Amino acid sequence: MFRIRPVLALLAALTALAAVTSCTSSDDKKDDSTASLPDGATLLKDSATAMGEIKTAKFLITADGAISGLSLRRAEGTLTREGDAEGTAQIEQAGTNVDLTFVIVGDKIYIKGPTGGYQELPLSLAATVYDPSAILDPDKGIAKVLSTATGAKTEAAEAVDGTDAWRVAMTANGADLATIIPGVSGDVPGKVWIGQQDKRLHKAVFTLPAEGGATGTVTVTFQEFDAPATIKAP
Template identity: 35%
Template sequence: MSSSRARLARLLPIVLAFALTAGCGGGGGGGGSDKNPPGGQVLQEAANVLRNTASLSFTLRTSGDPKVNVKSVDAKLLKNGNSQGSVQVTELGLPIQLDFVVLGKAVYFKGLTGGWQKETLAQVAGIYDPSAVLDPDRGLVQLLVTAKDPVTRGKEKVAGQDCYRVHATLAQAALGRLVPGMTSDAPADIWVSTADKHVLKAEVEVASKSGGKPGKVTIAFADFGKPFSIVAPAK
């Protein structure tokens, strides 16, 4: 494997791990006001909807100085584990753009220069199984239902839709399966549509690389159930 190809291969686990981060927080019991449903109820309803979601798209952006290498992600996901998108990461302080396609047990990827390369999923992303993303027993649903102390903190608009904003703590056990390297629980805000119970946004607080003020990872979700066509890239 060439040095360029090896470097791209090293970056794929970062890409795919953060694709999994499409799982915002959610879960258990807890709070709310007289006018809003309890946080646990809101997140449980969102989890129930997600169990039947065949596809979605998401964008991920970071702010501050969170202890992650990813800067941005744009991806489409299918329940069978196939996915397609692009990611920007930093390596040695330099931004690197990478396009990727996951089809079954194969991963295709390329940088800004050169063509598409192919590896088996086990070779470049053995740290997790991407089919877990929309698997109700392993992926986003589990992150929702295992969140701790959810409290509804009012209503806000996201993408023009009325949402409940729920604050919760994401359990390390669930989050760690989706984001390798997480060593502790993480506080998060989750916005769930009042109309169709879709999770539209999540903001996860992440420790700073420098030890200062925590940074954030913000994920926005859309295109629920859209029939994406994900195919192998042309050579």
């Protein structure tokens, strides 16, 4: 005689087992995903080392928002580890954006405005407005910013201009970041994108206080690492 109860009991047991298996599989997948992200502090340390070894790079800095105490709106160009640089910058003066071309060689900066030729000035005079000469300096440039940052947490894998990278949230030391973004002080929250293979910094976004109680951002990107670069006085 066909017995219904044993069959129902067997079906119930199989259903329960399937549910447990499903939950276990889902939890394992979630744990694996979390475990696959590398340690943020280690990434910053490795990136600081990698950026400290860079000889040349293309850079771009853009400011979004009326950031308190920051007159720099945009800058881009070529940097060398020795401190030479060339490129263009946009500076806000008395409510007007002024476009400049600059060349830095040694302790001199050559600046050309919208009209006229280059003016030669001591590099020290440009430091309060914008001086990119130390950005690749391993002791006080972007490598120092990475090495002194705190609270690092890897958030996700995210490509930057076709390069696979890790996105890491962190807090930068303002005194060190001032080498990159003039006038910055205090703790500055930010996110950095570190190459998965080369460990170099490809992008960074920092959040800063702006006028009227709002916030603004400064984005820094690096490309063409160690490409040949010859920078001469104009």
